[in-house]
Amino acid sequence: MLHLALTGNIASGKSTVASLLAAHGATIIDADLLARDAVRPGTAALDAIVERFGPSAVQPDGTLDRPALRRRVFRDPVARDALNAIVHPAVGRLRDEQVAAARRRGDAVVISDIPLLFEVGLEHAFDGVILVDAPESERLARLQRDRGLLHEEAQAMIDAQWSSSRKRSGATWIIDNDGPREQLPTLVAELWQTIQALPLRGSSADTSL
Numbered sequence: 001m002l003h004l005a006l007t008g009n010i011a012s013g014k015s016t017v018a019s020l021l022a023a024h025g026a027t028i029i030d031a032d033l034l035a036r037d038a039v040r041p042g043t044a045a046l047d048a049i050v051e052r053f054g055p056s057a058v059q060p061d062g063t064l065d066r067p068a069l070r071r072r073v074f075r076d077p078v079a080r081d082a083l084n085a086i087v088h089p090a091v092g093r094l095r096d097e098q099v100a101a102a103r104r105r106g107d108a109v110v111i112s113d114i115p116l117l118f119e120v121g122l123e124h125a126f127d128g129v130i131l132v133d134a135p136e137s138e139r140l141a142r143l144q145r146d147r148g149l150l151h152e153e154a155q156a157m158i159d160a161q162w163s164s165s166r167k168r169s170g171a172t173w174i175i176d177n178d179g180p181r182e183q184l185p186t187l188v189a190e191l192w193q194t195i196q197a198l199p200l201r202g203s204s205a206d207t208s209l
């Protein structure tokens, strides 16, 4: 089994690239989805969040109040570290379970979509790293246009991540998503060809964050 990482800064187009890779036959393991799963009502992680951030971190229906927490953690690195310390270990465990399941099924290409791959130092646990990149001004505009964020909110999320240039030097392959969306299928098809030509290797490293 080939186990690759897919990463890229916020609003770079990672999820769009992941969907295209899935259409080619890759199994995608999405850290943002796992992070949602990890804090479902009744989980130890959600209890720990309420303990650290108070009852205002959850909505009346008992689910995490994501916009409220977002506004707190992206302007406060200490709060962000505290949230990461609660959520990341649970995400790592869920990912390891999904990787093990993919291995049992005999999946050929598994791609773990991990936004904070470089920030948490996980890049060496994979057979290769795909980076999706787009200029900061473009990502800022996408966050405001597509997610309805205020300029300051979007900038704070961007500033919480490493710079593109730092990430580019650690990538095996780079998809520059700085043109029209319509060019992505061709870029991903070319990447898929490259991946198909790789020998199947086996990364057995523990990917817990």
Ligand SMILES: CC(C)(COP(=O)(O)OP(=O)(O)OC[C@H]1O[C@@H](n2cnc3c(N)ncnc32)[C@H](O)[C@@H]1O)[C@@H](O)C(=O)NCCC(=O)NCCS
Pocket (backbone or CB within 6 Å): 009, 010, 011, 031, 032, 035, 065, 066, 067, 069, 070, 073, 080, 083, 084, 087, 088, 091, 114, 115, 116, 157, 160, 161
């Ligand atoms: C703060 C939270 C509640 C905000 O939720 P929201 O629905 O608004 O955003 P979502 O989860 O869809 O994340 C969007 C993007 O924000 C960026 N991001 C999220 N968490 C972080 C973080 N701790 N540090 C830097 N960037 C982050 C990533 O690029 C991610 O793709 C949520 O992002 C969260 O629980 N973050 C901590 C867990 C985490 O690190 N998740 C990222 C992958 S494991």
Ligand SMILES: Nc1ncnc2c1ncn2[C@@H]1O[C@H](COP(=O)(O)OP(=O)(O)OP(=O)(O)O)[C@@H](O)[C@H]1O
Pocket (backbone or CB within 6 Å): 008, 009, 010, 011, 012, 013, 014, 015, 016, 017, 032, 115, 142, 146, 177, 178, 179, 180, 181, 182
């Ligand atoms: N080339 C492009 N031109 C314009 N918009 C794009 C392009 N590529 C992606 N988008 C849009 O930008 C937004 C971010 O894309 P996507 O969700 O794929 O990024 P992401 O890196 O997964 O983001 P996040 O880190 O927030 O999960 C989406 O609304 C998407 O439709």
